């Protein structure tokens with residue numbers, strides 16, 4: 001118990017305010033210490049049965065708050081279930097601290113119950129994996145070091161850290177055990193290192209474009225610098241820069257069709273662009289070799305051939321302040337004219353429904369978590385740029401672009417931000433994480449709405465070369481349906497009901513009024529976006 005108390009005390013003095021805990025016996029000392037801290041109002045706790053969902057919820061909380069979130073698990077397979085979220089946290093530079101309980105060292109490799117090699121389990125994705133023995137006396141120092149690594153203060157970038165802790169019985173507090181006094185002092189972030197002046201970098205370039213990928217808004221001063229220099233910006237939806245006056249809606253089409261594309265002198269990468277092949281091609285060119293704006297060492301340089309990696313400061317997402325006046329710029333004027341001339345309109349029901357979700361979320365100023373696959377790509381093509389919307393924040397797990405953990409991440413975003421969250425995703429993405437709708441009867445509810453664009457399987461593959469191959473023969477079509485599209489038998493409404501979520505089903509044209517009602521409680525809206533969807 002003493003080690004567990006010391007760990008929790010060190011978490012609090014190290015600035016951890018949120019803990020996600022999955023139940024277990026070996027981790028009980030941590031649970032008791034955390035319960036005490038929660039009762040004292042020092043941490044907020046979410047209890048989740050499924051460790052995979054627990055870890056994705058922790059990821060969502062960390063995204064929303066910007067602070068490291070601790071995840072507590074028991075030993076064995078429980079630990080392995082953290083892997084997907086920790087891998088995403090690695091790629092997306094999100095601070096997490098996995099506290100994984102273990103049996104004492106002498107029971108390792110003996111066949112002892114629920115005992116596996118946990119110590120090196122996250123070596124490939126964690127900033128650090130540290131083990132604490134049952135009788136460790138240096139827990140405080142180790143927690144402080146772990147948090148520094150998770151924040152990217154002593155490691156190349158923010159990310160996940162594992163602290164594996166052995167516990168020996170008794171695993172419960174003993175009579176007469178005094179609860180440890182909890183620290184009063186609030187954690188103070190060390191002053192952020194100053195980065196380069198981005199406006200100066202952009203102003204020195206002849207005819208640049210900024211490619212703003214996921215989380216580009218985590219770079220301090222980027223929105224102001226882009227605007228002050230009237231730099232055209234190709235802003236993916238989760239860059240949260242699409243509303244800038246120099247953002248372009250149809251940049252992917254323009255890259256292919258407009259003569260302006262050949263005049264680009266410099267490509268400046270911010271955040272993590274992943275959505276389209278033309279942009280991937282653009283940022284992989286040797287000439288002009290890209291310039292990368294990097295707030296930490298998890299930056300995008302696909303060929304390793306960047307002309308320059310410019311160190312910039314990390315900022316609070318969304319805290320951009322007043323934007324400067326957009327100066328006159330023939331380069332930008334030409335791009336804006338070309339963009340208006342394209343005026344791309346969505347053509348498929350999925351694209352139209354995705355756009356309806358975007359427009360309503362923008363109007364209501366919601367937090368919108370966009371699932372991987374076709375939905376985010378539809379928004380990338382059609383969500384109108386340069387439209388001001390107060391409060392819209394777009395999130396996406398683009399670190400590894402998984403279709404897993406989406407609902408659990410949204411749950412964490414809602415808890416962490418204290419704001420209603422809307423998720424929009426495909427049917428497979430929903431089925432993959434439907435069990436994350438589960439809530440402990442003693443857990444606080446969240447305002448979370450999941451909009452499932454149901455097109456009967458993974459439509460993304462139809463737009464890739466697999467779709468072309470499928471169209472060549474009946475056997476090809478069957479193979480495509482079975483191995484790629486993989487339509488599922490499950491009922492979205494049935495699952496929603498089973499988990500106690502409100503449910504509505506509509507077609508494309510019925511969506512807007514449902515959205516206008518806002519996000520309240522846990523709800524699922526199934527939108528039928530496939531013409532050949534059978535009634536279920």
Ligand SMILES: Cc1ncc(C[n+]2csc(CCOP(=O)(O)OP(=O)(O)O)c2C)c(N)n1
Pocket residue numbers: 372373374375401402403404425426427428429430455457458459460461
């Ligand atoms: C964890 C994980 N498994 C598999 C994939 C590969 N994958 C990418 S998109 C996709 C299909 C998604 O289908 P759906 O959620 O229905 O969205 P749609 O393609 O219809 O937009 C799959 C399986 C992935 N990205 N992540």
